[in-house]
Amino acid sequence: MDWLPGAASSYAADLDRIFYVILAITGLIFVGVQVALVYFIIKYRGRKGRQASYVEGSTKAEVIWTVIPAVIIVGIAVASQTVWSEIKDPNHFPTDALEVNVEARQFAWAFTYPGADGELGTDDDYIRYNQMHVPVNRPVVFNLTSVDVVHSFFVPAFRIKQDAVPGMNLRAWFEATEVGEYELACAELCGVAHGLMKGKIIVLSEDEFQSWAAEQS
Ligand SMILES: [Cu+2]
Structure with a gap:
């Protein structure tokens, strides 16, 4: 069952x-x-x-x-x-993680990746919307915030749910264990189009992720 x-x-x-x-x-x-x-x-x-x-x-x-x-x-x-x-x-978050900034807004998700230097907050960062690409079997730590109202980052398949609160940087992490596409839903009623505030987590093999990342930079 x-x-x-x-x-x-x-x-x-x-x-x-x-x-x-x-x-x-x-x-x-x-x-x-x-x-x-x-x-x-x-x-x-x-x-x-x-x-x-x-x-x-x-x-x-x-x-x-x-x-x-x-x-x-x-x-x-x-x-x-x-x-x-x-x-x-x-204090228990994995240290060898890929770090991504996640910004929620009415009614979309923005993902900022560290770029080729592996560091956030530098010139080669790039932003993707509503689709979060991550490598399989590697921890991903994300810094979650909101620009307007309270949203919530919810990926049922990963059993992760974390509120995004304006003015706060809330960190969370997950490690995907299977390649595939997973639903990301906003789990906090955030306005008229809350029901449309959906994204996708696309889990790629390490090689596929590396070539995806290379294409973005
Ligand atoms: Cu929302």
Whole structure:
């Protein structure tokens, strides 16, 4: 059973595993609650001659239903900490990455590449719109910003979603593991053409990427 879009990044499998574990825990609790609800509805239904009783509360029950969820939530947080910091903590970003600037605006994506010298902010940088070419099996770190409103960089196949906020430079990364074309969608309602704010991530083999990059410069 696979409900999620095909995974194509280095950390996708770890994230999916966490997703399914959380789904199993919350799913079991959901089913248990519904079964109990139906049971009590039937057991304590109104019947002739039965008196209602007044319940003031139970400290014991309140402690139990507070402590158990708290323990579960803390457990989930601890168990997912390693994956979280691998993906979100800038101190853990890969160092040998291709670095690209990503600028979101109503309603397009602009990708600035470092050019032949491998450094951003120099004369040979070049910009491409709505199509982001990246090499396979190489980490890509991107510096994300927005020129107008809040947008969100979302590539379902890579399991990456990062808000783009005007005035802020938010960094994120991914490593594509399969050659192909993947949908990039804006995941933050950003105006009338939000639904059209789509891009493509084109993952090329290292050789293809090198020759693509050479053509752009
Ligand atoms: Cu947008």
